[in-house]
Amino acid sequence: MVEDVNLSTVTILGAGVIGTSIALALRRNGIGVRLSDPDSAARQRALALEAGTVLSPADPPADVVVVACPPSAVVAALAGAMRAGLGTVYTDVASAKERIVAEAAAAGLDMSRYVPGHPVAAGDIAAPAAVDAEMFAGRPWFLCASTESAPAAVDAAAALATACGARVQRVTPKAHDRHMAGVSHVPRLIGAALAARFADVDGERFPVRGSRFHTTLADAAAAPALWGDTLEHNADHVADELDWIVRELSVVADALRGTEANPVPELEGLLARGRLGHDRVVRHGRARSPRGDGVPGPEDEWFWTW
Amino acid sequence: MVEDVNLSTVTILGAGVIGTSIALALRRNGIGVRLSDPDSAARQRALALEAGTVLSPADPPADVVVVACPPSAVVAALAGAMRAGLGTVYTDVASAKERIVAEAAAAGLDMSRYVPGHPVAAGDIAAPAAVDAEMFAGRPWFLCASTESAPAAVDAAAALATACGARVQRVTPKAHDRHMAGVSHVPRLIGAALAARFADVDGERFPVRGSRFHTTLADAAAAPALWGDTLEHNADHVADELDWIVRELSVVADALRGTEANPVPELEGLLARGRLGHDRVVRHGRARSPRGDGVPGPEDEWFWTW
Structure with a gap:
């Protein structure tokens, strides 16, 4: 569905671990990346990694703008980027979506061009050294598109995720x-x-x-x-x-x-429900684990139900 | 301290995953192992792995008897083994010790010859396939010896743990x-x-x-x-x-x-205390991790304090 998408240039607002990792993954695919971050140390780290060039006011609009900052800063950054006309399509990376979507709509942002996103990083992202072009390879990348989203905008956000090696998963903000x-x-x-x-x-x-x-x-x-x-x-x-x-x-x-009742039935009950839940979650991966020990291999699918 | 211990024969009561893994580790060291288990399937699995021979009434007392059964069966098994004169020194593998020690003393068992033990297995022990001669290699093996324990009995239990590749850790049952x-x-x-x-x-x-x-x-x-x-x-x-x-x-x-107060200080407070506790626990291992990523290598020491 995303084959016709033109993804030549991406602007990333926020040169932290997630933003810089996305930048490196895109650069590997020959996509032009511009970066912006108010923190000059973060900018310098990203430039030293050749993650892109510094965003300049003279740059034409990017195909996609990625807001890669903490949740509480997303809506203001989106609003500013849209006002400045930084791009055609907008997405973000916050790992909580419902409130951001509601606040973006309440702020009057153009929801047809904003596709809320959440790339699920593997491993720890606390330290700058965690920057990794492979961070999203084979991992879920949630897109919370709605009926307001323009199909072309969803395709562009999906193309971005795919270029990072991730697997796109459409889902509602609430779910x-x-x-x-x-x-x-x-x-x-x-x-x-x-x-x-x-x-x-x-x-x-x-x-x-x-x-x-x-x-x-x-x-x-x-x-x-x-x-x-x-x-x-x-x-x-x-x-x-x-x-x-x-x-x-x-x-x-x-x-x-409890001094009267035997606690063992209660304990066994919880443990048995836990084992049942565990088996429901991991049975898909366990059967095909290349290591044969329940540890997921790169090609295993893991699911849970709700 | 355990160099003079004679550990030629060990009897293991319970041919589950722990008992059979101990048996295999001992056999590698040329130690004679006899096994007993009321479950004939468990016995057959152990024999098929060449974990030892089936305990016979004609066998002379073993140097050490290991009671490798669930916690609630330990004291009765110890009492029966002592009555039958199955060995010189007795130990067990239950992962909770305080009550077993109290019940053993209350049952009038010879506490000078019973050294409560707990080998801390790596990984899962739920399935028979988990049997592994390397299960205890480099792992802690707790011994809850007391002032009643005969020094020679403690040495024998320690020699058993060392023969399995484990590191002996002396500790009170309560701790x-x-x-x-x-x-x-x-x-x-x-x-x-x-x-x-x-x-x-x-x-x-x-x-x-x-x-x-x-x-x-x-x-x-x-x-x-x-x-x-x-x-x-x-x-x-x-x-x-x-x-x-x-x-x-x-x-x-x-x-x-809370609808009035901002929850962020409470959240950040718990997260900051968690990070402090994390750093106290893992700092020893992190500095020397061969992978440089905080994942413990085989030679890293990990501690926690209480």
């Missing part, structure tokens, strides 16, 4: 945000809470190297400011998911403290 | 159980709760392959019966840790739902 709350935002908060246990205690030391717990803790290494902003942009869905987890864990804690 | 509640038992329950969300819902499907969320979900693939038993054996510490997490997550959920 997107509920999904991200469950699989990313709440697990990150839980990782932070588990890690916070070690922030202000001291005492005996134990080796825990190589344990799964470190993967859980890795979620706690995120940049607090960026994630605070993101979570606040997905407040309702994150709160709903937190309520769910709190209820489940409270029931188990009560059962464990 | 052990608190540690396991925080880094293993509660994360497993949380994984089960997150996965349970997908057990009985249906609807839109999204790709999530290759995401960290699958590592979280992997905790939900555990055998419900074994883990129900284990968690119930660590009820107090697990409930304490659950209370902590529930409090942390409830504060965040309330902040996100």
Whole structure:
């Protein structure tokens, strides 16, 4: 569907890890990239990586403008870019979409030319060293197009994602945000809470190297400011998911403290439901995992249902 | 300290994944292994792997008897093995220790010859295919010896762990159980709760392959019966840790739902404490990671403090 799209020039507003990684992926495909960032250090890092040229007022409109800044800055950046006529089609990369879409519409932006996007990066994006042209290869790239979106604009945004090696996934802002709350935002908060246990205690030391717990803790290494902003942009869905987890864990804690009833049926019940849910989510990938151990290989499909 | 220990024969009661993996590791070191399991299928699997011979009433006492069965069966198995005079020194592998030690003492077992143990297996142990002679290589093997333990018994248990390639870590039952509640038992329950969300819902499907969320979900693939038993054996510490997490997550959920106050400071506060805790736990390993990405290499030490 995107074969006829002309994607020759892309302007990226925000030379952080995501913006610069997109730039490098596009440059590999011979697409011209212009970058803008108020932070001169970020600009210099991107230029040193040959991620593109600095956006100049004399540049003609780009085919696509990517707003690659934190969620709370997206709508103002979109509005400014549209006013300045920086491009034909506009998209962004924020990992929470519902509120941004509502605020963009309320601000009177041209919704036919704005295709809300979310490339799902592999791995950590907290440090500048994480910049990687392969960051989106084979990964989902959500597009929250609506009936207001011009088909040509959706095609252009999809062509951008495809040029980065990603797989386009169309979804509503609400379904997107509920999904991200469950699989990313709440697990990150839980990782932070588990890690916070070690922030202000001291005492005996134990080796825990190589344990799964470190993967859980890795979620706690995120940049607090960026994630605070993101979570606040997905407040309702994150709160709903937190309520769910709190209820489940409270029931188990009560059962464990119960002096009369045997807690084992309650524990086994949760664990059995967990295993059922796990099997529903990973069965597609497990069967075809090249390593045979349930770890997804590059060609495995992974799904979850809601 | 264990150089003078004679470890020629070991009897293993329980031919599950842990028991059979220990057997294979010992056999590699030329140690004679006898196995017993009421489940003939488990016995046959172990024999097919040449993990040892079937324990016979005519066998002389082993240097060490390893009780490798679920937590709730440990004390009865120990008592029976001691009555039958199966060995000189006794140990077990349960991942919760405090209650087993208390019940063993209350049952009048000879605590000078019982050294409570917990080899921390790498990876999943739910399926028979997980049997692996390398399961304990370089991993912690907790020994909960007390002042009642005979030094020669502790040396023998340590020699067994060392023969499996593990690193012996002496610790009290209470510190052990608190540690396991925080880094293993509660994360497993949380994984089960997150996965349970997908057990009985249906609807839109999204790709999530290759995401960290699958590592979280992997905790939900555990055998419900074994883990129900284990968690119930660590009820107090697990409930304490659950209370902590529930409090942390409830504060965040309330902040996100708050209509007056800005939730961002609360979110950033938890995330910042999480990052601090993360850095305290992983700093030792991160600096020396051969991959330079914070992923522990085989020679990295990982610690946490309490």
